[in-house]
Amino acid sequence: MKLLKYFFIITLILIGSCKDKIGDAVNKIESIENDVKLNLRQSSRGYTMQCYEYIHVEDTLRLILDKPDYERITGSFFTRFKGREAESGVIQGQIKGDTIIADYISMKQGKQYIREVAFLNEGDYILQGFAAMDSLNGKIVFIKESPIRYDQTVKLEARDCW
Numbered sequence: 001m002k003l004l005k006y007f008f009i010i011t012l013i014l015i016g017s018c019k020d021k022i023g024d025a026v027n028k029i030e031s032i033e034n035d036v037k038l039n040l041r042q043s044s045r046g047y048t049m050q051c052y053e054y055i056h057v058e059d060t061l062r063l064i065l066d067k068p069d070y071e072r073i074t075g076s077f078f079t080r081f082k083g084r085e086a087e088s089g090v091i092q093g094q095i096k097g098d099t100i101i102a103d104y105i106s107m108k109q110g111k112q113y114i115r116e117v118a119f120l121n122e123g124d125y126i127l128q129g130f131a132a133m134d135s136l137n138g139k140i141v142f143i144k145e146s147p148i149r150y151d152q153t154v155k156l157e158a159r160d161c162w
Contacts, residue, residue, distance in 0.1 A: 052126045052156035058082035063091075063119065063126060063156050071095060077104055077117070091117060098122070099129075103139070115140040118148045125155040 050065040065075040080086040093102020100119040118129030132146035
């Protein structure tokens with residue numbers, strides 16, 4: 001009987017110490033889960049992908065910036081204006097301060113079309129830039145002497161990526 005008591009006490013001690021280790025493991029797993037959830041929230045807020053959209057009546061613009069770093073940017077740009085065919089393509093370019101200058105590459109009537117685009121990052125929204133343009137080596141580019149104007153009426157607002 002004494003042997004059974006000792007066995008029972010040792011078993012309880014072992015279970016108690018294992019319970020602490022199991023509790024530590026559970027806490028560690030919960031901590032990792034919280035880190036993953038935080039990273040997913042940050043990702044949806046634009047740390048690895050940033051999404052912007054403008055919708056007004058029948059006009060829509062969408063800009064998705066993929067993993068922007070401090071110099072290079074890639075992404076996609078979609079436009080649909082009333083009375084015009086919808087367009088979509090990719091952008092590749094550079095970030096200089098709060099300004100993005102990029103090539104917008106799309107297909108029109110079976111041909112590749114490259115046009116320079118500019119965007120100004122205002123925090124919660126982005127403005128598209130416009131300037132006089134010219135054709136240079138098959139690409140539509142901003143004329144160097146022409147200042148880029150940013151349209152305050154068309155604000156692409158930051159939003160969760162879809």
